[in-house]
Amino acid sequence: MNPTGREGLSPMLMAERLGRVLPGEVPVTLVQDISLTIDRGEFVAIMGPSGSGKSSLLYLLGLLDTPTAGRILLDGRDTSGYGEDELATTRLRQLGFVFQFHFLLAEFSALDNVLLPMRRLGVLDEGSAQRRAGALLAQLGLDGQAHKRPHQLSGGQRQRVAIARALANDPPIILADEPTGNLDSHAAANVRQILRDLTRELGKTVIAVTHDLTFASAADRQIGIVDGRIDPHWRA
Amino acid sequence: MPVQLAIALTHLLSRKRQTLVSLTGIVLGVAFFLAVSSLMRGSEGDFIKRLIDNSPHITVSDEYRQAQRQPASERWPTGAVELRRVKPLTEVRGIRGHPRALAYIESLPGLRAAPVLVGSVVLTFAGRIEGVTLNGIVPDKMKQVSTIEDKMIEGSLEQLAANPNGIVIGAGLARKFGLAMGSVVNAASPGGEVRTLKVVGIFRTGNANYDDMQTFALLKRAQGLLDRPNRINRIVIQLSDPYAAREVASIIERGIGYKAVSWLEASEDLMSVLLVRNLIMYSVVSAILVVAAFGIYNTVSTIVMEKIHDIAILKSMGFHARDIRLIFLTEGVILGLIGSLIGLALGLGLMALLARVELKPPGATELVFLPIYWGYEQYLLAAGFAMASAIGAAWLPARKAGRVQPVAILRGMG
Numbered sequence: 001m002n003p004t005g006r007e008g009l010s011p012m013l014m015a016e017r018l019g020r021v022l023p024g025e026v027p028v029t030l031v032q033d034i035s036l037t038i039d040r041g042e043f044v045a046i047m048g049p050s051g052s053g054k055s056s057l058l059y060l061l062g063l064l065d066t067p068t069a070g071r072i073l074l075d076g077r078d079t080s081g082y083g084e085d086e087l088a089t090t091r092l093r094q095l096g097f098v099f100q101f102h103f104l105l106a107e108f109s110a111l112d113n114v115l116l117p118m119r120r121l122g123v124l125d126e127g128s129a130q131r132r133a134g135a136l137l138a139q140l141g142l143d144g145q146a147h148k149r150p151h152q153l154s155g156g157q158r159q160r161v162a163i164a165r166a167l168a169n170d171p172p173i174i175l176a177d178e179p180t181g182n183l184d185s186h187a188a189a190n191v192r193q194i195l196r197d198l199t200r201e202l203g204k205t206v207i208a209v210t211h212d213l214t215f216a217s218a219a220d221r222q223i224g225i226v227d228g229r230i231d232p233h234w235r236a
Numbered sequence: 237m238p239v240q241l242a243i244a245l246t247h248l249l250s251r252k253r254q255t256l257v258s259l260t261g262i263v264l265g266v267a268f269f270l271a272v273s274s275l276m277r278g279s280e281g282d283f284i285k286r287l288i289d290n291s292p293h294i295t296v297s298d299e300y301r302q303a304q305r306q307p308a309s310e311r312w313p314t315g316a317v318e319l320r321r322v323k324p325l326t327e328v329r330g331i332r333g334h335p336r337a338l339a340y341i342e343s344l345p346g347l348r349a350a351p352v353l354v355g356s357v358v359l360t361f362a363g364r365i366e367g368v369t370l371n372g373i374v375p376d377k378m379k380q381v382s383t384i385e386d387k388m389i390e391g392s393l394e395q396l397a398a399n400p401n402g403i404v405i406g407a408g409l410a411r412k413f414g415l416a417m418g419s420v421v422n423a424a425s426p427g428g429e430v431r432t433l434k435v436v437g438i439f440r441t442g443n444a445n446y447d448d449m450q451t452f453a454l455l456k457r458a459q460g461l462l463d464r465p466n467r468i469n470r471i472v473i474q475l476s477d478p479y480a481a482r483e484v485a486s487i488i489e490r491g492i493g494y495k496a497v498s499w500l501e502a503s504e505d506l507m508s509v510l511l512v513r514n515l516i517m518y519s520v521v522s523a524i525l526v527v528a529a530f531g532i533y534n535t536v537s538t539i540v541m542e543k544i545h546d547i548a549i550l551k552s553m554g555f556h557a558r559d560i561r562l563i564f565l566t567e568g569v570i571l572g573l574i575g576s577l578i579g580l581a582l583g584l585g586l587m588a589l590l591a592r593v594e595l596k597p598p599g600a601t602e603l604v605f606l607p608i609y610w611g612y613e614q615y616l617l618a619a620g621f622a623m624a625s626a627i628g629a630a631w632l633p634a635r636k637a638g639r640v641q642p643v644a645i646l647r648g649m650g
């Protein structure tokens with residue numbers, strides 16, 4: 001029997017009674033008492049009204065923020081005791097981020113943006129890293145765009161470069177925060193399909209925060225967040 | 237190329253004007269540091285060289301550092317009887333038993349010594365009267381301890397040996413009296429002795445006071461003129477290592493009892509002035525570099541502010557806080573390094589220009605070039621200080637960048 005209760009799947013990411021409160025004169029609760037399990041190769045959409053704590057949950061799951069309660073297990077390992085360096089290394093090796101606004105480095109070409117995480121990790125030599133970055137861009141339909149700067153690319157192209165960058169170190173988990181929120185419908189469909197394919201063809205776990213119902217419908221599972229808690233009855 | 241270096245270079249190249257301004261500050265700071273330092277140290281070196289070359293390294297005089305104790309006090313140091321109105325024996329001035337003292341000094345390694353009798357005489361010539369200092373010397377010995385032979389423009393010290401009634405005078409005195417080689421002057425001592433002396437040599441040291449006031453005659457002739465037979469009142473000593481003068485002087489003083497003053501002791505006030513001057517000079521030129529460092533601080537701080545989103549993204553990607561710090565520190569290092577290199581080149585150019593400037597300092601009789609010090613350590617000092625300032629200036633914004641919490645920035649960007 002699988003501990004998650006879902007036969008045939010193994011848990012990639014588990015949150016146990018997760019809470020995040022911003023300290024201050026009036027403490028603000030962002031996330032409270034969230035427990036969830038996300039399996040390897042699963043495509044999960046996190047939905048909810050604005051300000052419900054979706055992005056805060058994503059930052060916690062992506063080890064960008066530290067919970068004030070509960071813990072996160074990544075591939076079975078408890079991350080609650082990790083120091084800042086260990087968290088950074090885990091993000092470098094196991095997590096890839098895609099944000100609503102592409103957040104590419106403006107002075108770098110598309111290729112160099114994709115190379116950044118690989119150069120930091122330093123596992124591949126420069127030649128191999130260049131080939132891998134080129135191949136990733138080609139897979140995402142960016143042939144011939146590798147040497148263009150972000151401002152020379154369309155919104156959809158930039159977002160695909162951001163996805164290629166997230167995939168650079170071949171992490172098992174991709175976290176996306178409103179990845180189609182800033183794209184036209186055609187580009188959004190393209191990005192949605194790419195993320196879908198990542199789970200089906202490459203076995204990646206994709207966790208995406210979205211307001212987009214079409215996007216959410218492509219996911220294996222939708223999780224609704226209201227007032228910082230999981231709401232099993234939530235409907236858009 | 238390490239990714240941190242690549243990002244640092246990109247940041248600087250994307251802000252060319254600001255980078256150039258910061259760089260100019262460091263370039264000018266290093267160049268002025270070098271130019272001023274080389275000039276100040278050059279003049280200091282020149283001054284000390286003149287001091288060492290033109291004056292004895294150690295002078296033993298017929299004085300005691302402390303007053304001699306009375307024989308009765310020596311014999312009965314705890315005696316209860318006090319002798320009043322004791323009149324000390326009047327000593328004939330001069331170094332007693334000077335051949336023995338000289339032999340002792342010459343037995344010490346690394347030095348050369350010459351006996352001298354120094355006294356005042358009045359020279360008269362063609363109705364003109366001038367008080368001068370007469371140095372009674374042994375030419376062979378004097379040549380070994382003094383550079384005066386090198387400063388002779390006519391005649392030589394040797395001619396004093398050949399002509400016992402000869403006198404060697406400075407160019408200033410010769411001009412003042414209208415004297416030339418072979419001219420005859422009268423010399424009168426305070427005791428009333430008068431001799432007729434013939435000019436057998438003229439020197440020019442470049443020091444107006446020395447050239448006007450100092451004269452040389454044979455020791456025996458000076459002893460006769462000053463009525464001090466077989467006496468000397470100075471032993472001048474030249475050392476192989478001038479900077480050992482203080483220690484050697486102390487040994488000599490202990491050995492013969494007479495006061496031995498090293499050039500360092502005699503010039504202590506001047507050395508203090510040089511030290512204070514150096515402190516002021518380094519403070520001023522360092523201040524230039526500190527001001528330049530503010531330019532770097534401003535540039536790196538601005539980049540950190542402008543690139544706060546990139547920092548958050550890099551951190552979300554998995555860059556460590558130390559990677560981020562390294563990026564911005566590298567920017568400081570690049571500015572410091574390039575600024576230092578260009579500054580050193582510009583500084584060398586300024587030094588070469590200064591070395592060609594001629595001037596006539598007060599008290600000198602000839603034009604001299606500005607003395608420039610070319611020692612390598614000042615380049616290291618200038619570049620080292622510039623690098624330290626640049627790294628120090630970049631450190632604060634780099635530390636701030638390393639502390640950026642990506643979530644705080646990402647929330648704001650969403």
